Amino acid sequence: MSRAAKFKAGLAVEEMTERQARAEHRRLAEAIAHHDELYHVKDAPEISDAEYDKLRQRLKAIEARFPQLVDRESPTQRVAPTPTTAFAKVRHARPMLSLDNAFTDEELQGFFDRVRRGLERETDLKPDDEIVFNCEPKIDGLSISLRYLDGAFAIGATRGDGTTGEDVTPNLRTVKDIPHELKGKAPRVLDVRGEVYMERRAFQEMNRRQEAAGEKTFANPRNAAAGSLRQLDPAITATRPLRFFAYAWGEAEPRSWKTHSEYLKLLRSWGFRVNPLSQLCRTPEEVRAFYRQMGVERPSLPYDIDGVVYKVDRIDWQERLGFVSRAPRWAIAHKFPAEQARTRLNGILIQVGRTGALTPVAELEPVNVGGVMVARATLHNADEIERLDVRVGDMVVVQRAGDVIPQVLGYVPEERPKRTEKFRFPTRCPCPLRTEVRSEEGGVVRRCSGGLECPFQQVERLRYFVSRNCFDIEGLGGTHIENFFNDGLLKIPGDIFRLPQRADEIRKREGWGETSVRNLIAAIEARRTISLDRFINAIGIPLIGEATAKILAQEYGDVDAWLEEMLAAAKERRKRPDEVKKEKAAAEVGPSYGRLCNVEQIGVTTADAMCGFFTELHTVEIIRDLRKQLTVEGVTRRVIAADAPLKDKTVVFTGELSAMTREAAKARAEELGAKVTDSVSKKTSLVVVGENAGSKARKAAELGIRTMTEEEWLKLAAS
16 A cells, blocks of 8 residues: 555544644655655656645645644645755755645635735735736646856756755756757846656657667656656766756846746747747636646647646736745646546456466557557456446546556446446466466455466566666566567576577577677676675565665575575474464574564564465575576675674664765764664664754654764764
């Protein structure tokens, strides 16, 4: 379950006590911070825009009723996460603020009313005077600021946290819509702000090229634009089809324009692209008409938009209205509802993932949803099909969740054919082995019991094995894996390292020339030495991801020692399966199993899943086959003095440290014997609190965990 799902239902805000509101406020703030980082920093959102907006709306409602809960760490007071350390930091001359959102006509009318009241109070505006708004589509891309000095492009940066962004100047110089020199007469100092984006057709073509080359593909154009702009090598950015629309300014000296619309005309004269759909609206009715028109035109636009932005056109009125927290009072983003469409359900296909989970997929009559042709949509699991009661032949409603992942919302009762049958979830895997399907995790997840002998799971596991966070073998993408598997070149991971011996066979295949084969072999040979944590992650053990693999590597140190301990733990667990109910009973089963259960972030549930994995003889054979072909680098375990100040302590750092970087502080804590983690729990021993600390410091206080100021930490670090 995503963090957002926890907040879909709950006590109405107006029924909350302050204590309940405080707890809900804290949980919402943590969830929003989590999703902000995924969206702004990692370019990998896991919830839809609509779900995210609901989190923010509920948080704002709580703060409206309990204003004492508002502090500077609240998401309502911030723009976005602090920029990553991969690029140099750039401090914006003027903050790049976000916009408040309107989702309903009532909220939009509230914006109009607030603007009018503010102008009547601050200016000589009369009740019958018109307020002109500049209206423009809200491009779904990455906000940037371009600084020009004497007409020459000097530096470009991302929004970042609104105050400080990332310096991506070399990358922005490769975007063809961004002029290196301004035409005509421009201000001596000018910050031009706008959106870097990618058109849908170009995005789809780029993804096809990426997949064919075995490279990472992107979920949507916005993620593709953000990922392309954050490349450390500008030459890679130059190959990506990025575009740019200009629409605002930051610092401007001198500033000659008096309206926003006048500024847009100047942008065109200086050589920038400005959205041609922008227009002036003189009444709320005209504004609403523009919104409806953009909703109609949205599917046919070459780029993604997720709403419309309205700005008071007169600059002096903008200045009179001013700002509130993170957003201007004179502008608002009117968001579109999630895109939906109706189409016919032609069939239900069952897909099998690398862990054997069976996922039902709706095969649809192709339909345009938000400008994208959708032919398949997820049905999630057996319980969801039962809840929706969708049947083959139904007319169904399809939505792109967050305008990204298609999903079926339900069927249209009045259009159901007379003869339809309820879908029966298979009891046998659709793979050639036809192995039994078993229910797990409360019956929600149903898995093929064939394990690694199931060919569908074999293909997915091979794809995972070569993926970026595992062996990261360039040129061996998902399509190549499937084709090689079907033709007998690959069956198990070790076969990948035998491909160089079959180079002549590969050269004869369609699409494989001498250069591509040579590059593939070089990429494979480069991965014959691998770190232990990547090796563990690549094997595909249930419930073990990248972070836990690193912990296991640190705990066991050596691949042979790790494998020996895993086999011993599996054997011990198999002897007395009914006696392990709690973690404290783990040691009674055996020393290897007890040790595994007590590894940080493992516990009994994960240990049982790992033991089940290592009881499969086929699994052990695959690992031993790999060991013959690879050098797995061990981990040098830290030797900690018995009197180390933080020996066996778990430490968390939160807030901003001024005297040393976070990385340096973590390294020093480890030298002093500590385990450093990023989250506060009951197992945390110490929290070092820097400036602007937020939820972690509050959680430490609630749990009664010892905290330390930076000054106190520096004294300890010097010991």
